[in-house]
Amino acid sequence: MRVLVIGAGGREHALAWKIAQSPRLTKLYIAPGNAGTEVVGENVAVDATDHQAVIDTCRRLAIDFVVVGPDAQVVAGLGDDLRAAGFTCFCPSKAAGQIEGSKSFTKALCDEVGIPTARYGHFDNEAEARVYVREQGAPIVIKADGLAAGKGVTVAMTLEEAEAAIVDCFAGAFGRSGAQVVVEEFMEGEEVSLFALCDGQNTLLLASAQDHKRAFDGDTGPNTGGMGAYSPAPVLTEALTARVMDTIITPTVKGLARRGAPYQGVLFAGLMLTAEGPKLVEYNARFGDPECQVMMMRLRSDLLDLLHATATGNLSGKFAVWREEVALTVILATKGYPGNYDKGTEIKGAEGLDTSDVQVFHAGTKREGGRLLASGGRVLNVTALGATVAEAQKRAYELVDQIVWPEGFCRRDIGWRAVARGE
Template sequence: MKVLVIGSGGREHALVWKIAQSPLVTALIAAPGSAAIGTLATCVNIPVSDLDGLVDLARERTVDLVVIGPEIPLCDGLADKLRAIGIAVFGPSKAASMLETSKAFAKDFYARHNVPTARYGVFDDAVRAKAFLDEFSPPYVLKADGLAAGKGVVIPETREAAEAEIDAFLSGKFGDASRTLVIEEFMRGEEVSIFALCDGKTVLYCGAAQDHKRVGEGDTGPNTGGMGAYSPAPIATLALIDTVMKTIIEPTAAGLAAEGTPFQGVLFAGIMVTADGPKTVEFNIRFGDPECQVLMARIANDILPYLKAAATGHLDQMLPIDWSPEPAITVVMAAKGYPGDYSKGSVIEGVDAANALDGVHVFEAGTSRDAQGRRIAAGGRVLNVTATGESLHYAADRAYTAIDAINWPDGFCRRDIAWRALKTH
């Protein structure tokens, strides 16, 4: 099978790494890929924004399956263009991608299909938005309607701070993404990510993980794209997973199909486990990053048949995914200053030594190579140090041992990834 993976980050590195293990692969291509991905696949330097170029590549290489990693090309309609020329795609249509593209659309969709979620309001007027704060007590949850690279959520602790943020959002704090604002009731509980493959009709459970969005230890500081993740998450019991599948994920997939936008790809449900049961925080329409890294490390099956079945409508013929009993953890090493301003170009040494450790794989999210072949930091989140072990404690020890083998003075990481689970085990 000829497979084309779209993207260049740590998530795509993990997907390529897992797909490359399949005996079904006859050719593996990535666009644009990266130097790290290039050790596993043939990279073609076409940016994810060049939809026509990507379609031409898929046609010219006569690929059997395209796996789209990041959300932007999905939201721009790449899957539609590929399906229009008869190429199987793991990834939803532009219309189905509205579930992530627009927080306002998503909240109204949940209401239409009785998917449990927090009370909310949608606003483009500051006066009405500030008046709506009367509905809740602090803290408040403010979300940019559009895509904001995982950073468009602010949780003010006071009414005064919330009103200031409303003005900032509607004045373009996140560009056009925050010209419309969603205000939600703050949900108390523990958050977990639940994944399911979907082929437009059938859904199949695809793992649970818990990530850490805040930049600082103890889950403090500003939100980021994700500073680490681990799987399995103790809070994701079999009973909880069953409830989430039946009350949230299956109704969402059925609702999308009923509205004429059947979903093919992976549904990524952000769930808050509250005293009143699980409620939807949000849906994403692609694998999480860095959750994908721990899921790929734990899936014991050949992943490729599952991706192809989701793309072609045959998930009903697939057995449940087989999971390794070994937990996995990934720790993000980021450039100092992230998620604010950070510099690029610093040299990273020791990654090969880290990769040589038992149970460790470093997925490269934001690196390039200089003329001497050295790794160079080229992004905010730069390395995803991923490890497995017979227990979560072992996996965490391996991950941090690997981090200590990496010499990158201009990088930092959190030293408490998986702290909730480690505290109770």
């Protein structure tokens, strides 16, 4: 099978790395890829936002199967366009992808099918949103309705912070994504993620993970796309997982099918484990980043086989086998991220570290004149396996300390909750 992976981040490097292990693979391409993906496949210079260019590339390379990684292309309908052109594609439809592309769409679906979630208000103007916030009080959560690269959420501990976040959204801080705002109740609890594959009818549970959104140690600083993660998340027990499947995942899949938008792809549920039970925080319509990296390290099954079965409606009878170890990843980011940061700084010592138990997945990297350079905000995903979260954490940071990059930074406490519990 000739496969094209769309994307350039750490998620896509992890997907390509795992797909490259499949006996069904004939040739692997990544578009546009990064300095890491060129080791496991062939990078192709194509603009993923230009859907016709992607289709033309698929024809030129005689691609049998396309795997779409980034959320922006899911929401933009790349999967629909590829299928219309005759290609098999792992990517939800644009209609189903609204579960990530519009938070108000997901909230309405929750209301419709009875999915437990935070109380909320949905607004298309600043004045009404500010009135609602004053009525509800703080703490409270302000979310840009559309995609904002993980940065459109403000957990406001004061009314002043909440109103400032609303002003930012309607002032264009997140472009069109902030033209509408969802204001949510602040939920107390521990946040965790659960992933499942859906082929439109059948659902296959994958794995759980916990990521760390805040930029700095102790869960402080601004929200990011994710500064690290580990899998599985022990806090999400088998009993809680079954409850999530029954009360959140299954009703979602059935609700979307009834709406005429059957879900085919990976369903990524962000959850809050509250005193009342698990509640949906938000959905994503693609693999998480950096959750994908830790999941791929643990997956024993043929990823290509599972993704193709999902895309062709053949998940029934499929199952996923996992390594028993914990996987943990630490994100090395450019200083200044998630705000302004420099590009083009050199990274040394990041290559030649990979073994069966440790992998350095690349995100914002490129090669120039034999040098490895940083080309983005999140740059490297240093990932390790261990018998416990503490052991995986120790191995990951041992690798981090071998990398020489003065212009980079990372959190030093990834997995801290589980480590504190002795997990």
